[in-house]
Amino acid sequence: MKVALFIPCYIxxxxxxxxxxxxxxxxxxxxxxxxxxxxxxxxxxxxxxGYEHITGDCTKLFQDNFDEYDYVVSxxxxxxxxxxxxxxxxxxxxxxxxxxxxxxxxxxxxxEFKHKVGLHQSCHGQRGLHLSQMSELNAPFFxxxxxxxxxxxGLDLITLDRKDECCGFGGxxxxxxxxxxxxxxxDRLGDHLKNGTEILTGGDTSCLMHLEGIIRREKxxxxxxxxxxxxxxxxx
Amino acid sequence: xxxxxxxxxxxxxxxxxTTWHDQTLFMVRQKxxxxxxxxxxxxxxxxxxxQIKNNVLSNMHNYLLQFExxxxxxxxxxxxxxxxxxxxxxxxxxxSDYYRGEIPVDTFKGMVKSKSMLTEECHMNEFLAEKGIExxxxxxxxxxxxxxxxxxxHIVMPCIHWKxxxxxxxxxxxxxxxxGNKDPQYLTEAARQxxxxxxxxxxxxxTGVNFAVAETGEFVVCTNEGNADMGAHLADVHxxxxxxxxxxxxKKHLGVFLRLLARSATGQPITTYSSHFKKPRDGQxxxxxxxxxxxxxxxxxxxxxxxxxxxRCAACFNTCPVYRRSxxxxxxxxxxxxxxxxxxxxxxxxANADLPFASTLCGSCSNVCPVKIDIHQQLxxxxxxxxxxxxxxxxxxxxxxxxxxxxxxPSVFKFSGKVGRMLMDKLPFLVNNNMNPWYKQREMPEPPxxxxxxxxxxxxx
Numbered sequence: 001m002k003v004a005l006f007i008p009c010y011i012x013x014x015x016x017x018x019x020x021x022x023x024x025x026x027x028x029x030x031x032x033x034x035x036x037x038x039x040x041x042x043x044x045x046x047x048x049x050g051y052e053h054i055t056g057d058c059t060k061l062f063q064d065n066f067d068e069y070d071y072v073v074s075x076x077x078x079x080x081x082x083x084x085x086x087x088x089x090x091x092x093x094x095x096x097x098x099x100x101x102x103x104x105x106x107x108x109x110x111x112e113f114k115h116k117v118g119l120h121q122s123c124h125g126q127r128g129l130h131l132s133q134m135s136e137l138n139a140p141f142f143x144x145x146x147x148x149x150x151x152x153x154g155l156d157l158i159t160l161d162r163k164d165e166c167c168g169f170g171g172x173x174x175x176x177x178x179x180x181x182x183x184x185x186x187d188r189l190g191d192h193l194k195n196g197t198e199i200l201t202g203g204d205t206s207c208l209m210h211l212e213g214i215i216r217r218e219k220x221x222x223x224x225x226x227x228x229x230x231x232x233x234x235x236x
Numbered sequence: 237x238x239x240x241x242x243x244x245x246x247x248x249x250x251x252x253x254t255t256w257h258d259q260t261l262f263m264v265r266q267k268x269x270x271x272x273x274x275x276x277x278x279x280x281x282x283x284x285x286x287q288i289k290n291n292v293l294s295n296m297h298n299y300l301l302q303f304e305x306x307x308x309x310x311x312x313x314x315x316x317x318x319x320x321x322x323x324x325x326x327x328x329x330x331x332s333d334y335y336r337g338e339i340p341v342d343t344f345k346g347m348v349k350s351k352s353m354l355t356e357e358c359h360m361n362e363f364l365a366e367k368g369i370e371x372x373x374x375x376x377x378x379x380x381x382x383x384x385x386x387x388x389x390h391i392v393m394p395c396i397h398w399k400x401x402x403x404x405x406x407x408x409x410x411x412x413x414x415x416g417n418k419d420p421q422y423l424t425e426a427a428r429q430x431x432x433x434x435x436x437x438x439x440x441x442x443t444g445v446n447f448a449v450a451e452t453g454e455f456v457v458c459t460n461e462g463n464a465d466m467g468a469h470l471a472d473v474h475x476x477x478x479x480x481x482x483x484x485x486x487k488k489h490l491g492v493f494l495r496l497l498a499r500s501a502t503g504q505p506i507t508t509y510s511s512h513f514k515k516p517r518d519g520q521x522x523x524x525x526x527x528x529x530x531x532x533x534x535x536x537x538x539x540x541x542x543x544x545x546x547x548r549c550a551a552c553f554n555t556c557p558v559y560r561r562s563x564x565x566x567x568x569x570x571x572x573x574x575x576x577x578x579x580x581x582x583x584x585x586x587a588n589a590d591l592p593f594a595s596t597l598c599g600s601c602s603n604v605c606p607v608k609i610d611i612h613q614q615l616x617x618x619x620x621x622x623x624x625x626x627x628x629x630x631x632x633x634x635x636x637x638x639x640x641x642x643x644x645x646p647s648v649f650k651f652s653g654k655v656g657r658m659l660m661d662k663l664p665f666l667v668n669n670n671m672n673p674w675y676k677q678r679e680m681p682e683p684p685x686x687x688x689x690x691x692x693x694x695x696x697x
Contacts, residue, residue, distance in 0.1 A: 009643060012688040013653045014681040019688035023696075035692045041643040048597065048616065050623035051636040057644030127599035135269070136555065136603035138278040162262070166557045170596025175673040177594060179245040182677040183254060183561050184596075213678030 001104075003031045004069035006093065008079040009041040011205050018205050021232040022075040022096055028235060029104055036065040044082035048171040052086070059087050066091070073099045075228050077125025077204045084129075095129055096228055097203055101144045108147060111234035114154030118197025119145055119227075120188065120211065121164045122204035131203065135164050145203060145227055152234045158197045165191075169210040185214045192222065199223045201230055237568055237587075240594040244562035257397060258560040264393075265554040267503025268604065275495070285492050286608035289545035292483055293535065299450040299483045300526065306453025307524060310515040317527045320358035326525050327360060327475055328367055331440055334473050334521070339368065346370035348434055350457070350464035351378050352444030353391050353548060354477045354527060356570040357583075371442075372434045374463040376427050383410045389564025391571055392501045392550040397563050431463070441467030443513075445478035445524070446547070447493055451486045454514035455524065458497060458507040465511050473521045476513065480526050481544040493547060496606035500549035534582045539617045543578045545607040550575075552601035552611055558594055567591060574601035578614040581622065589627035592618035650689065657683035 003026055007019040026033045042062055043055030062083065066072045070091040074080045080095040100106045125131045132143035149155055168174070168184025175181075189211060192200055200215075200222050202208055212224040238246070248254050272278045292299060304314045315330075317323035331347065332339060347364070349355065349371050361371045361382075373382045377394040381387065383406055388394030395403070404418035413426045443464045447456040455476055457464040468474045484493065490510075498504040516522035535541050553559050553573035564572035569580040569588060574595060580588035592615045601611040622628060642648050659666055660683040668675050686694075 007688050009649070009653075013657060014683065016684050016686060016688035016691050020691060023692075035689070035696070037689065037693075038646040040646055040649045043640075043643070045643075046636050046640050048619070049632070049636060050593075050619035050628065051633075051640070052620050053624060054637060054640045058640065061644050061646070123596065123598035123600075127603065134600075134603055136600055138273045138275070166596050166598035166600070168557065168596060170598070173593070173596050177241045177244060177558070178673040178676060179241070179248040180558050180561050180594075181596075183248050184557050185678075187258065187561075209681055210678065213674065213680065216679040217677060 001031050001071065002069065003033050003071045003073050003099075004066055005033055005035045006039060006042075006066065006072050006074040006079070006083070007035065008074065008076045008205070010209070011076065014209070015205050015226070018075055018226040018228055021226065021228040022073075025096075025228050025232040025235075026073065028232070029100065029106070031104075034069075039065040042079045042082045042087065044079055045171055047082065047086060055086070062087050063089065066093075071099070071103065075203070075226060076206070077122045077129055077131065078206055081124040081128040095125060095131065095203060097125075097131055097144050097148065098129060101147055106148065108151040109231065109235055110151070111231070111236075112153040112155075113230055113234040116156045116158055116196050116198040117149065117230065118158040118160065118192040118195065118200050119149065120167060120192075120200060120202035120207055121145075122202055122207045123164075123166050125203045126164055132164075148231060149201075149227070152230075155234070158192065158195045160191050160195055162191055167207045167211055169207050171206075174210055181210070182214065185211055186218075189214060189218075189220065189222070193220065197222060199225055199230070201225050201227045203227050238566075239590040240562065240566050240568070241590065243566035243568070244558075244594070247563045247566055248561065254561055256399070257563060258557075260396060261554045261560045264502060265551075265604070268500055268551055268554065269503075271499040271503040271505060275499075281492060281496055282606050282608055285496055285547075285606055286545065288484065288489050288492060289607050290542070292481070292485065293541055293544055296480065296483070296535065299485060300480055302450040303448055303453060303483055304526075306451070307455075308453070310453045312453065312515065312522045312524055315523060315525045317525050317529070319529045320527075323354075323358045323477065323525055323527045323529065324360050324363040327442070327477070328364060328369070330473060330475055330521075330523055331364075331369060334440065346372055346434075346438050347440040347442055348372050348374050348438045348467040348471070349442045350444065350459060350467050351375040351394070352442065352477055353388075353570060354444060354479050355442065356387060357529065358477075358527070360477075372431070372438065374431050374434065374461075374467055375459070376424065376461060379427060379431065380406065383407075387565070387570065389572065390550060390553055391548050391573075392553075397565070435466050435470050438467075439472045440475065441471035441473070442475045442477060443468055445476050445482050446497065447484050447490060448478055448482045448524070449485075449487050449490070450483055452514065454487075454512050455482075456490060456494075457511045457513065458494070458509065459511070460502075460504075460508045462509050465509060468511075468513065469517075472519070473523070474513070474516065475523045475525065477525045477527060480528060480531055481546070497547055497549050500551040500604065500606040530583045534579070537582070539621075540578060540582065540614055542609055543575065543582075543611075543614060545609050546575055546579075547607055549606055551604040551606065555600045555604045556595075557598065557600070558596065562594070567594070574611045574615065575609070578609075578611060578618060581618050585622060585625060585627050589622045592616075592622065650687075653687055657687075
């Protein structure tokens with residue numbers, strides 16, 4: 001299966017390792033992966049700040065890069081949601097995890113990852129893309145990221161007090177509402193620290209970048225890995 | 237006036253208090269979850285309520301006229317107020333008529349009020365105070381903030397931001413309770429005695445309205461303290477103020493809304509009192525003031541009309557991680573929280589342009605909303621409207637336009653990415669400084685040597 005990779009702008013620039021892990025993981029699962037070279041950004045940073053009306057050029061560029069592919073895959077729930085809601089494509093975009101569970105139909109993964117892992121659910125992945133059940137709704141439990149993590153040998157998935165509270169990143173919110181943003185991040189980390197997370201993971205690098213910024217400032221021992229990095233490492 | 241982010245920064249200076257505020261409200265959210273999940277058909281109930289309200293919004297005119305006719309036949313006098321000022325003048329007019337134009341100058345001329353967020357929205361207390369009429373709030377929480385000369389910080393729990401020690405202090409000062417006594421039962425009893433006197437001596441009572449039934453012309457007021465009943469039953473004149481969106485078509489629909497309201501608000505199966513008012517007692521006057529105050533405008537905004545489905549349960553407040561960590565007063569609006577942030581810009585875009593940005597768009601608000609208002613989608617849409625109407629700073633617009641140019645231009649993007657990472661690496665003080673709000677309490681990401689696309693070119697192409 002041929003897959004076009006959408007690597008969001010900040011992952012491209014600051015977290016190439018997440019892009020590499022995503023590419024390698026998809027290849028291990030039998031996909032032919034291509035990276036259209038002229039891609040940049042989906043336009044979400046502007047749109048969420050109220051400037052959707054100036055994202056036309058980004059939208060067009062995105063379509064020019066991805067319209068020829070049936071499957072576009074991205075290791076970011078937030079950017080994927082933005083594309084789904086705002087950029088019409090000839091094919092379809094999937095967040096990495098949902099692509100693995102829903103299109104590649106992977107029920108569970110064989111592999112090993114001997115760590116205490118805390119999963120941070122990104123709001124756009126969870127409440128936007130429905131990657132897992134939301135704590136507000138009276139509905140049966142499911143979780144696509146947990147489905148892939150839980151059978152890895154040695155992986156101890158941490159139970160949190162608040163399993164799906166927002167980390168406070170929120171795009172430009174993280175600087176426009178700096179005080180609340182940081183406080184929300186500190187509280188999310190507090191929950192993980194209290195419950196024993198050694199490696200913090202999630203499907204959105206933006207949340208993780210914000211949380212990692214606080215971890216490093218406050219000198220916590222917790223490590224941060226994108227879920228693609230864990231899966232890629234575990235099944236190699 | 238401070239913007240939400242400025243006020244929130246002040247709020248967050250007290251770390252422990254912010255922790256306490258967050259935990260107190262999250263506990264209410266958990267109570268809501270527990271109550272909601274005991275009902276198998278909870279999601280169906282929400283959907284049903286949403287559809288009933290959609291029907292109301294689409295037939296508002298007819299239901300309001302039907303309600304007016306039936307209520308009038310029941311002996312209730314209906315008044316229509318186009319805006320806050322008219323509402324306040326109508327209420328003043330009713331008081332003035334009661335005293336035949338000569339409002340006595342003594343302590344018994346005031347009015348008792350049970351919690352009504354609409355009168356907060358209309359700033360009625362201040363208006364009547366200027367006319368020499370004292371309004372006593374009789375809801376305990378509301379009375380506390382009134383004594384403290386503050387607006388409520390929450391629409392269901394107005395003094396949720398007060399600790400019991402502080403309430404003890406406040407009551408000591410105003411009600412003469414023992415200094416240092418913070419026992420809730422003792423303090424509540426003191427308030428009860430204090431309010432009992434007001435109930436017995438004030439001839440006019442004002443209540444809010446939770447639901448107005450078009451079919452029967454009756455209205456329902458939900459309280460836990462019974463203060464609406466106490467006020468209304470002892471008064472010669474009962475005035476009920478309602479925003480026009482409080483209408484529901486039929487009495488049987490209460491079976492949907494009463495099940496949702498208290499569970500969503502506090503996790504109770506139902507409020508202690510659900511009081512139905514249908515007609516005045518012999519010798520009593522009953523008035524309903526139906527208020528527009530911008531609601532027609534909101535009804536006409538396609539993207540925002542369904543915010544008028546709101547039944548004021550405040551579930552969106554309690555679940556909102558931003559509200560819990562910034563407090564109600566940061567929203568500088570009678571209705572705070574996520575729902576307030578989509579209602580307030582309709583009333584005054586300039587004054588409330590900051591509110592739709594006081595959110596991470598996490599979407600938890602929409603999920604708990606018992607009438608399924610798409611709150612976070614409307615926050616997003618308000619941002620677009622506010623920017624396009626010009627309620628944003630020039631510097632932000634310039635920054636966004638610059639960003640858009642870079643991001644829509646692959647070669648500029650690659651070049652500036654490379655330069656940016658190089659500068660961050662070699663001259664970190666360029667970004668690691670006080671001008672950068674990210675850096676205040678967070679480290680910047682460590683710039684890697686090569687971007688993903690560089691790696692890809694080298695290894696895969």
